[in-house]
Amino acid sequence: MKRYVGLWVLNRTMRNGIDLRKLRFFPDALSLPVKRDGLDPLPGLMKVQAEQPVKRLAELFGRGVWLVSGHDAAREVLSGGADTWSNDLGQFVSQEGRGEEEQIGGLGMTDPPLHTQLRRYLTPEFTMRRLARLQPSIEEIVRARLDAMEAASQGGQPVDVVEEFAFAIPFQVICDLLGLPVEDRSRFFELGVARFDLSGGGAGTFGAQAQTREFLIQAVKEQRHRPGDGLIGALIAEHGDELDDVTLGGIADGVFLGGYETSASMLALGTYLLATTPEAMRMLRSDAESVDRVIEELLRHLCVVQLAFLRFAKHDVVIGGMEIKEGDCVGVSLLAANRDPALGDGLDTFDPTREPTRHLAFGWGMHRCVGAELARMELRTALRMLAERFPDLAVAADIKDLEFRKLSAVYGVESLPVRLHATDDLAAV
Template sequence: MSTGSSTGPSPGEPAPAAAPTALRRLVPDELLDRAPGCPFDPAPGLAARRGDGPVQRLELRGGATAYLVTGFDEAREVLADARFSSDRLRYRDATQMQPHEVAAAEGCPVAPAEIGERTDGMFVFMDPPEHTRIRRMLQGQFTVRRMRDLEERVVEIAVEHIEAMRAAGNTADLVPAYALPLPSLVICELLGVDYADRATFQENTAIALNSTSTDEERARAGGELYGYIARLVAAKREAPADDLPSGLLQDTERPLTDAQLIDVALVLLGAGHETTANMLALGTYALLSHPDQLAALRNDPALVDDAVEELLRYLSIIQLGVTRVATETVRVGDVDVPAGATVIVGTPETNRDPRRLADPDRLDLGRERVPHLAFGHGVHQCLGQQLARVEMRVGFTELVRRLPGLRLDTPAAQVPLRNDMLIFGVHALPVAWDAAPASP
């Protein structure tokens, strides 16, 4: 999961709506912007660093120095080491600092900010033990039964939307017609959003997470989402149901406050919706751009599980990667990362580490499975990864099965890329398929 603000919202305040990442201000564009001609590969500047070592110094525009980790083993080491903090209230992330803040911080000892116990629910920006407490509660809600029940709904949702596309003709923009609503409706199921409210909930989610929305539109949609979830939590306290918020409310040993429950729901909404939606759209784009791989999946639907893992490895949709702050000097590989330094785990490159696999830049659905870091590693590994896999497995299977002759309906170079967002993907994906023959 990688959503939320750099400093975290104050308790009881709505989480900020998604906006172009702060990395954009400080990290050179060539490390962020993927090339239109090869949108599935890491940004050219990131790929060009391959061979320069698994841990590299990176000078940021704001004057600070960060450390970029591109080696798979070294990245796992960082993500599993408690000396690298995720807490953005206590430790300063250089990718979020303005130049004057960098200058003011020079020479200052590394010490956590005195903020007391965290009272918000933005657990992705916490360290143990605060993170451990909330994550353990959430893990208890991602049960085998709930995932099985949700899989049945994923199939229903996928089929409903594909049949709606077919009924409207033989062309569609796959992003709003399929990739966005599928995970959004699954999140509605998970959170227990009433059917009558789902259209408005989906609309506000789409606006809040859309980079083309104005600041005013995002603020309005984000505020309405926050207000709705606040009312949802209050309703679940009064009348618990079989959903995640109700389940969390049953934990009475050290219950979460309403503000924490709202934060948790917003984290799950942002992380579970945007990442899967972009994997569905970008993954389809990748398959359509590799007809041999699409044909392999069409000819052998049982290949879909391997296809999902290979697409997760190959695409790595977290733009540059995730960040951590060293709380003391730590040696990573053959580099000493000093206390207070920000480390950027370059996920697109770690998943293509040539030391681990041959021909890492090739999409190969038949490749023997290799570990990847698409869902992170360590205590912050994505909680909803199994649900995300279900959504992708069903999403790709039903598209291939129900839309014969599926193909791009625009030149590949004209597909608009989400280079301006933290989560990479496409803003639109016009597709066409073979129309069903007319009845005699």
């Protein structure tokens, strides 16, 4: 397995001269699935789903670009095997003059046998038994953030949930999981949001990725000599001879990619829905089954990962009655699929009492998020403790005044001011 991520990707030849790094902006014709109206999909996206759940959006670099928005068609694409689809984004990114830290890899962007090998290393670390050891530290992290929110609200002042709660919790959890030293975390914190911002096209996104990978590759090098007590140290101890620094840095980067921004956005937007839905707040203070029901409905309704990792057809294939040509690119709108009327009635609304649906918030098939159970653990713990500590939590701004991400693979809000107690409104006057 030596250097299999770096050299396997770096030595790939470019096909048809395509290089996504050269994109300096995100084409407007492709923006429909990564834009929203508040918390909801654009009306145009749901219109497309109703009329043509498998639709050819545009042509890019001589290839058709398709959007799949219907639930059944989405499941069909996501569950398709490596004989039909390739997730290898590295084939479309020139590596000329690039360092090893700028490679394109990770579970969501690689194919078997590479994908199989990567997942084999990670899966044992994300079993419920292994994750259970993190529960006490997650509770400690959440409790500390709730204390910080309380302190920041003295005098009835609004508190920014995004800064004080939503980003701080998953960041600390991921750092603990990876085993990153405390003194290195401030620099790592600065590298997060840009990974998912599409407004600068491919150049900005891949540049931000290179920085995080470089940071984590360096962390691996240091832990070769002083292993930490997290995932990086565990993989070095168990597979040290198989994994070089670039490979292990790439694995760590994939964990960061999947577990930081996504959980932060779910916590922020989830807090908004809880604060505006008293029944959901009550259910979170109830039994475990009620908590799980609220969390699953939040995942379905918000679906902050708007678009699944891109697939490229290895041969002509028919999906939803539409013929997709070999080499065409297919994007699956997880958000639209989760609101497909075929799954039930009223799915455009948030209903915490709803019977859980077969939502696709974590994807499906062999590329389903390996950290799904960790994400659920974080959400259950953080939002339950939030509801118990601040049962009268209220949003201190109109939704029209909130600044949402305009063009991002992971949807979120820049700031969310809240009042923690019912008396805060009087105290602030």
